[in-house]
Amino acid sequence: MTPPAVVADGVDQLDPVYMRTQADYYFSVGEALSLEGNHQKAVESFKMVLIYDPESPQVYLRLSAEYVKIGLLTQALENAESAVEKDPKFVDAHLLLGGLYSTLKVYDKAFKEYETVLKLDPKNSEAPLYMGALYAEQKQYDKAVGYFQRLGQSENFSTPYLAWYYVGRIRTEQGGKAHQTAAEAAFKKALQAKPDHVESVLALGSLYAKMSQTKKAVDLYQKFQREYGPNPRLAEILAQNYLEDEQYELAAEQLQIVESYSDDALNAKLKLSLIYIEQKKYSQAIAKLKDVLQQVPDSDKIRFYLAAIYEEINQRSDAIDHFQQIPAASQYYGEAVVHAAYLLKQDKQVDEALALVSKALEKRDDVPQFYAVQASLLDEKGQYHQAAELLTKGSKKFPDNVQLRFFLGTMQDRLGDKQQVVESMKQVLEMDPNHVQGLNYLAFTYAESDKNLEEAEGLVRRALSIEPKDGYVLDTLGWILYKKGKFQDSVKVLESAHRYQPNESIIAEHLGDAYRQNRLVDKARVMYQKAADAETDQNKVREIRAKITSLSDQEMHLSGRKPASDSAGAKANSPRE
Template sequence: MFKRILETTILSFAILISSCAHKGSSSDGAYYKESSYRDGNAAPKQFTPPALLTESDKMDPFYVRTQADYHYSLGEAYSLEGQAQKAVESFQTVLVYDAESSSVRTRLAKEYLKLGQINKAIEQVKIVIEKNSDNKDARLLLAGLYTTIRSYPQAIEQYEFVLNKYPDYNEANIYLAAVYSETQQYEKAVKLFEKVLALPDYANKHLIHYYIGRIREEENAEKNFKLAEQSYKKASELKPEFVDAVIALGSMYKNQKQDAKAMALYQEFQKSKGPNVKVAEILSQMYIEQQKFDEAFEQLEVLEAQTDDPLAIKVRMALILIEKKMFDRAIGKLEEILRMAPESDKIRFYLAAVYEEIKKDEMAVNHYLKIQASSPFYGESMVHAGYLLKNMSQLDKAVNVLAKAYENKKDYPQLYAMYASLLDEAKDYKKALEVLSVGLEKYPDNAQLHFYYGTIYDRTGDKEKVIANMQKVIELDPNHSQGLNYLAFTWAEMDKNMDEAEKLARRAVTLDPEDGYILDTLGWILFKRGNKKEALKFLEAATKFQPTVGIIAEHLGDIYRDLSMVEKAKSMYKKAFDLEIDKKKAKELEQKILAIENQTVPDRTPASVGK
């Protein structure tokens, strides 16, 4: 923190020292000579080249002065435009005409500093000090430059020289104290700051108390907590609107796990001296962390009104509205942001997701499809678009969207899974297997891709590959409830490994106790193993969670039938019949209803096959 203070002063000194080119010392007689170059090892006199200028060939002083002033003005202009290198060249040219000017050298040092050429800046300031060792401003600038390159002993030497020569220059005490703080000489720093505080006419005592507070906190927050707190409070007392002291004290409270005190401090400042954007930023984040979204939103409104770049604030406001399920307002805010930044794929993705949440699927799809292939949101957007289009009974369009996405983006595993599932819906099992094979080459450890791979092989009747892929799913993700369920019903369907199948199904139910299909699988396995009463419990629960799935209703009817609860069985079969859209299956259900009346019942099939 104190290093930043010192660095800030470096440019300030350079600006104060700078003046027009003709101020300060200039070359006597205005001869055209380069006095900044001093050759300590000159060649013998007989080898000296003929002089280009003799004592009688004096340059026109007016010409020299106008050239110096012109190039100085040019350097100033370049500096203001941010062209530091050109400014350096201009000030170097000034020195050709006025090599003795200390002000030009300090101005040149400033431009070197901008370019990060600290050693060259130091070289120029040292030349100034060689000419006048008592030059206070040059020594302060040199001290600041040394601080920038962390040459703290040299910086301290310069500040101490200034204080010895100019004991009443109190700002040097502050700069030296800052260096002491940087070198962890905390007591020396505090003593210098207290020396400044003792001055009756010093105007910025609130800053000194603030600096002491920072030192005490840096030194040892636990040990010096009270001392730091007192200093911050004194700074605020002397200047109540001084927000840095409030923020520092609040931050210290938070570091001490006293969030309530920090919150109260910030709230009081906003109420009495605010609203302040810095405090609003901190408060909004604290409110969000505590899920106090209304209060956070108020602080974000402060930021939105006062910041020069409100986009990020508006995004946070929109996310809060989404969190609060205030979707209409969230849509309004996101559309406002899109008008300001129409190229923002992230905002368009958020907007599409909100439309999807409120079941405006067509609007959601429109926005998802506008997201470009180069966007990091592209893959997920196409997955959502494909899913929604399928639900909108636009399977062909969904397949086309995912086919294009599949060609554009190969680094999003969910895209392979969604494309394969759509091809599965379209009964293009060969293409689905091809897509998943490519995906698994790229992502061999992706459990979900193995899961879909297994389900497609189930469509083609290759049970061994179904089992192999589901076992891989469970190996990669032992808590993959759908993989556990699928392997359980596959084994049960084959009348193999029934003990293990029951274990897998029970584990799946533990992981996902409200999934009707999983409950049905366990009920079916128990039914096949003769445990009909426990099977009934799970099948009734399955029907509760999936009341519109015909195959589950049929299975419950089967167990009612076997337990001689014929009226309930008949009711479930009728429900399954009403839900069934497949004519062949509907005919089978009709036969079951008739069979109850005739006391003859055909075999049943597992729910998972009908999923």
């Protein structure tokens, strides 16, 4: 469409109504784009306005403001200067120009702009504050404070609370006890002038926190909310304080305030869910995390938390589902796969667990946990050779991973390769001389083969110096003493081991053996029975029951009686080798 034209003094000109309409259109578009946060396109629209209305100071001011938002300060300055040039009495343009000069540290020009504002508008409340701030920016703190104090005491200044607020801010920035005391007094004056000024409350509370007067800060925030109603900014700070003090109910109340003021208060919702978890309010935690997940469906962190709750309440299917949705690139992927595999194993789906971990290893062979978990599952299926091969591969890939090396040693033990067990455990101890499990395993391996018993005792005593209440380590020491023929000493140690691990079959059996060697037949029988009851391997159960039977023969031998079935007498079984 061709713009309508008019003739003036013999010269064709565009219709001014059309020009005004176009200018208004592009100005409206620029405002809308700015509200959407699309400042680059807003700049283009405001430039279009100037084509149709090149003398508008308001448009130059809007352009300047948009340039500030995208960080182009030189262009912002040029347009602010143009706005002032077009209208020397344009107060807002002088204010923005003063702010730009201040940002660029051209302080003398900034002062002149603010002085111009006050000449044009003597009651303007912004320019005096900016002038005082200029002193502070130049580190002229006492001059700035004096200026603001006079401003706060002036009957002609409409917002004295802001003057006292800035006095407090400056003294806080200076630091030190004397300045902190002065800052506290200034903030209190600000609140006397305007009790509902939340910025002063926040600043005073922050000052109390710096002065290690947390209770004063909390009391201040609580008082403000009682008198002026909930405030999300104060509520967030209060919630954090309550969380640190483990006052979860109070923290939850404050987080609910934060959440109520914003539909996308993700941080508050997440903290609320964690509080519910701490309080074991799992249904509420799940609901809150699901709410968060709707807003950020790709959040692997939230999904991991949700899966962990389902695991905690034994909803395994839901837990597995969410764990498996966590992507391979996530920092939570390793833990998610491990948890999912464990849950599948609990559901006796070992093959599915193996498939899951095998697939995970294909995606991420840089996660050492995967080698250990898959080896554990292979161990569960009795596939010891495959488990050992996998652990050998993992140990080569992660030569400094002590747990993989230790696990490899235990798998070599499964295969009966005692020499390799010893080598692996020695490597474990080279990597970590205080590895309790490695010390204990090597010591027990020596004891079981009746070799290096002195070295074995030294190893296990070192382990006990680190973990003196470990029942398994105590069992190893007791068994070494037994092997050395110190039966009375072995009883003392093995009884202690049994107290720490009363349901462990091998410890009960060892204690039974020690009792038998000390001719405590009744005690041995009771302990063997406990060992048999706790044992899951039926072949081992038969071995233990054979020991119980042999006790009857030993008892009759000790009393001089002979069983009717054996006129030659019965011989007691030898100690377990």
